[in-house]
Amino acid sequence: MAARTLIDMPRQVKRGEAFEIRVMIGHSMETGYRRGSDGERLPRDILTEFRCEFEGEAVFSARLYPAISANPYLSFGMMADRSGELVFSWRGDRGFAHTERVALVVV
């Protein structure tokens, strides 16, 4: 199933003005330390990396670890001097990979 994400940011900003981007993704972030009802250890299944790029240039990146709660939420700021596309990507265990794209208009 495709991952569920929420991206909260202005779609249109003023040139050189700082703004905030807030992203959330639906993910269980299973730590690998818990046991299921059958007593067996639940295998680790977490997101390990988040990256945000603007026209090929890194804006923000983060490594994620087992202690981070389910449905990780991240917020960060950026400035832009031209219009372009933001690419948000998450990677994780079991080959998890998800990408979202948002067009940003600079006026």
Added chain:
Amino acid sequence: MSAVFARCQAVLLALVALLGSIADPARAQGADSRRSGFDFMSAATQALQRDDAQNPVMLWVADGARRWRDASAGRACAECHNTAEQSMRGVAARYPAWDDRLGEPVNLQKRINLCRERHQSQPPLRSEDDAMLALESYLAMQSRGVPLTRPDDPKLAESLERGSRLYSTRIGQLALSCAHCHDQLAGGRLGGSPIPQGHPTAYPIYRLQWQSAGSLARRLRGCFAGVRAEQPAPMSRDMIELELFLAARAAGMLHEGPGVRP
């Protein structure tokens, strides 16, 4: 003379107010003394609920909006109900309601399942199925800010009475009723956690302890387990009647849409 008249008038008004409160038990508790679980939360958790960009339940709401229009398995919800923002406004705030064909009260989850069976030819969803929680959250979203309605269908009277009895009956190895904690000890603490009044104003909720969205039935089953009683199944008659009583008890309080709870 006019002073006497004024006093008579005041007494009369007080009488009317008193009679009014007898007629409406929910109001007799004092509308002012009822508080949502929201008020018992820390400022940080409240902030999480206030901001849709931070509230994780919005992941389910967005998924529900998609499923509302999804016609891949036959007929989409939107085909009959059109735009949920209009057609479903206030619906979540007036459930559980009576279903004539079943001859029993149904909660919102059961209504969704009945719709699936009767009109979409799809199998029912389990209470904690992500698809169920998504649709329910999406519907709850359409009732944000709407006061919970006191069910006035006379057919519900018997169920309401049974729900009320379940609420105040001692159950489980600890021999506690819902009322012991949520009426008598609300505002106090159980271990480190505040005891709320138990008003179902924000379901389905994103519960931090669960790290997930969950239904009112799941929360209630937690309470049943807490007093070491047998847990009624979600969408069972007992469960829905208890939910019905809780809805009547919270009538007039505002639906918060899908909320966050610790």
